[in-house]
Amino acid sequence: MEKYSRSFQSNVNNQIGKQFEELILAGCQYYRQKQLAEINRIPEHFRVVKTNRDGSFSGRFTGLAQPDFSGTLQGGKSIVFEAKATTNDHIKQSVISKEQKKKLNYHYINGALTGVCIRIKNIYAFIPWSVWCDMKKRYGRLYMTESEAKEFAVKTPGFIDFLNYQNEAITYETY
Structure with a gap:
């Protein structure tokens, strides 16, 4: 029974991750249409090892993990970030x-x-990366809670508006 429970939770987490990524990609599309930024998902370094008759395949990663997204903001500044989702109350x-x-x-x-x-x-x-790296000093531990993340919350009008902070004190100068 435990095996099925873990498998179910794994599927739920996988779906949440896919939905999260789709919302980020929708944000990238929004910024592109508004000519505010050109941001793209960085593909994983991957090589197909074997193709099966049913269309499935076996493969392996060929490089070390990169951050998930990178691009250029209006005005020429680069943006690079990782995307992570969790169903826990902390990350x-x-x-x-x-x-x-x-x-x-x-x-x-x-x-x-x-x-x-x-x-x-x-x-x-x-x-912000400086906050992420400073968790131990800032929070006294190496994780951030849901309530602590609220300080950096972004709007979600059908996409994740990751360049538009709700907390004006920490808004990046991107527009």
């Missing part, structure tokens, strides 16, 4: 791999707008 800093952290740090140091677009239960937020 751990460790959901970002060492390689993703390395890449995000590099972009941050070079002046890109960097962060982590998250969904914690029903809160959608864009956490």
Whole structure:
């Protein structure tokens, strides 16, 4: 019974992740149509090893994980961010791999707008990279709760408006 419970939860989490990504992609499309930004999903480094007769295939990852999205904002500034969703009431800093952290740090140091677009239960937020990296000092632990994420909440008018903070004190100068 436990096996089926884990399998069901895995399917639920997978669906939530797909829906979350679709909402981010809708935001990217909105910014593109408004000529505010050109942001794209970075594909995984992947190679097909075997193709089966039924159309399924076996494959393997060929490179280390990259951040999920990157692009250019109106005015020329780069944007690079990772996307993470959870059904828990908190999100751990460790959901970002060492390689993703390395890449995000590099972009941050070079002046890109960097962060982590998250969904914690029903809160959608864009956490600036400096805040994400400073969780231990800021919150006394290596995770952020749903209520703490509210400070960085973004609007969701049919898409995740990750460049438009509800909290004006932390709005990035993107428009």
